[in-house]
Amino acid sequence: MVNFGKDDDLQFTFLRRAGVTTIPPMSVVPSSWEFAAAVEAGVGWGLIPIMQLGDLSKDLVPLSSEPNIxxxxxxxxxxxxxEKLGRLTEALHRSAVQMR
Structure with missing residues (x-):
C-alpha cells in the first residue's frame, strides 16, 4: 500500500469498508504527484483523486466496484x-455547492 503520510487514513478507510482489519506493508510518499507516480510504478496500491488521474487512468485499474470515497x-x-481573499472564498463556496 502507498500512503501519503502519518495523518492519511484514506487507504485505511477503504480497507475497513472492504472488511480488512490488518495493516498491509506500506510505503509513505508525502507528495501528491510522487504518490500517484509511485502507484503507477507499482510500488503499491493507493487511492488517487479523480481530478489527478489524467493520463494515469489508462494504466490503473479500480480496486473495487465502489472505489470512490x-x-x-x-x-x-x-x-x-x-477583497481578493473575499472573492476567492466566495468562488470556493460557489464551486463547492455546485460539486455536491
Missing part, C-alpha cells in the same frame, strides 16, 4: 479583511 475539504486562511 468522499473526502471533506477545508480551506484555511488568515482572518484578515481582503
Amino acid at each position: 468522499d473526502v471533506p475539504l477545508f480551506c484555511h486562511h488568515w482572518n484578515l479583511a481582503s
Whole structure:
C-alpha cells in the first residue's frame, strides 16, 4: 500500500469498508504527484483523486466496484479583511455547492 503520510487514513478507510482489519506493508510518499507516480510504478496500491488521474487512468485499474470515497475539504486562511481573499472564498463556496 502507498500512503501519503502519518495523518492519511484514506487507504485505511477503504480497507475497513472492504472488511480488512490488518495493516498491509506500506510505503509513505508525502507528495501528491510522487504518490500517484509511485502507484503507477507499482510500488503499491493507493487511492488517487479523480481530478489527478489524467493520463494515469489508462494504466490503473479500480480496486473495487465502489472505489470512490468522499473526502471533506477545508480551506484555511488568515482572518484578515481582503477583497481578493473575499472573492476567492466566495468562488470556493460557489464551486463547492455546485460539486455536491
